Amino acid sequence: MTRAEPARRVSAMVLTALLGAFVLAGFGPARAEEAGGEHEIERQDWSFGGFRGQYDQAQLQRGFQIYQQVCSACHSLDRVRFRNLAEPGGPDFPVEAVKQLAVTWPYQISGELDDEGNPIDRLPGLADPIIGPYKNDKQARAAQGGALPPDLSLIVKARTIHNESSWPLHVLTMLSDVVTGYQEGGADYVYGLLTGYKDPPPAGVEMAEGKYYNVVFPGHQLSMPPPLSKDSVVEYQPESGVKASFEQNAHDVTAFLAWASDPSLDSRKVLGWQVLLYLLITTVLLYLAKRSIWSGVKH
Template identity: 35%
Template sequence: MIRIISILVGAFFSLALLWSFGNGAASFIKEPPAATAEALFHQHPKHYSFSSDSAFGTFDKQQLQRGFKVYKEVCAACHALKQVAFRDLKAIGYNDDEVKAVAKGFQIPVYNPATGEVNTRDGLPTDHFPPVVYAGQGNPPDLSLITKARHGGAAYVASLLTGYAEQEGYKNEKGQELLKLFPDAKTPDGLYFNPYFANLNIAMPAPIASDDQVTYTDGTKATVDQMAQDVSAFLTWTAEPKLDKRKQTGWAVLGFLLFATTLAYMAYRNIWAGKKGH
């Protein structure tokens, strides 16, 4: 009796679930949701190829150093890297003296419990990048993990940095013009139109606005696109500084598992070869 009741209850809930799904699907077909400016004009990240992307890919240390230069000279005024210590920069090719010089260029807040005051001192290699006190509107995000926190990762960051556009006359891939379809979608004062941002309007003005905004010491031409890719690669490293080591370990583990599986199969065939059918 209990089994019959359980079957009936399960059947009831299954039918209720199917009815709810069918009713929702029918409603969606009859009255599809109205198109929004975000749905029609938000762009997916551009296709970028970074040296660390593939399973065998590794970081390009020269690119990481260029990216750090862009971060330091362009982004650091508004965005912190609180998860990164200055001494971590040795992993991308800086020596001890260079790391000390970088750290000294930052002021580290120090709280004095006796007076309640916050003073500052020069940074040390063991310090993390200090928080940024931003005087403008909004709260710029910390960039330590930004490529892990955004769909598209480094490609999203690079696309966003190079994606600022004039909203007037802007068309999507289907040729639809934004302000003709959505006159009320005009970017408010104080915001900037960027189709790669989720709601199309972002509070951050274009940080990389022109070529040669920074000077690369390795002779690389500092175009807007190059600087965007370099700082995106650097932020990939800040989010996953052990990526190269993880890939190396992963391949070693896969090799061991393949060897162990082959050995186990051969042992199985050897042990049971003459015993099948008994």
């Protein structure tokens, strides 16, 4: 046996395994459809997706409008400050407009004390978080029939798509996600949840009292009523140039919540490309230096 023979056998085994994975992967979608393809979460086209994606400022502004008019009735954004709405890389509203928004926000800051130690409520300012209607979890549960509306600051990072495909297809999907830079599983899940309500529920499904059927939510029974409706969409400003629709509302508010969960995405991606360029230039210079230093040495 030659020295190259073991290497050839290993290469053949790896090639066979990869071919087998691709063959098995071809049956993955068919099995998924047989198991209930209606529950599959489709990947959306996001402006911030991939290695070079960036947030769409206009979309973030529309998304905040949806949050303000719909979501803020129950949910807070405790990790987002009003001033963040005026910072580059986000909605980038004018500072004066954000100041006016803060002082007219319907919910006041609680838990602070005046000079005499008495508890007070005050209007929020630029440095304050975007709070919701409830002062504590007990109050929220009492108002929502025992359900606790989650804070939406990190909701997109806290959720993702659960892959239930066979392991060969799962591995190939993971490799594809690495190559394409796919990190939008949370955004796809939130969008799927907002658009995944069914009324009436499928035949044979018994719903608990106060629950709503959602094809994406685990268990399919969700305490939150549909926040968006096809019959009553949130209309955008005429100058936005975008026609309001149920799907557009869901897409825009999901993009805004993605920004709330990762506000440094734009600057981080720019820095990443700068670092790669730096490493490329450094590699070329080191190679040229090596050639110059060792060019006179006989090998």
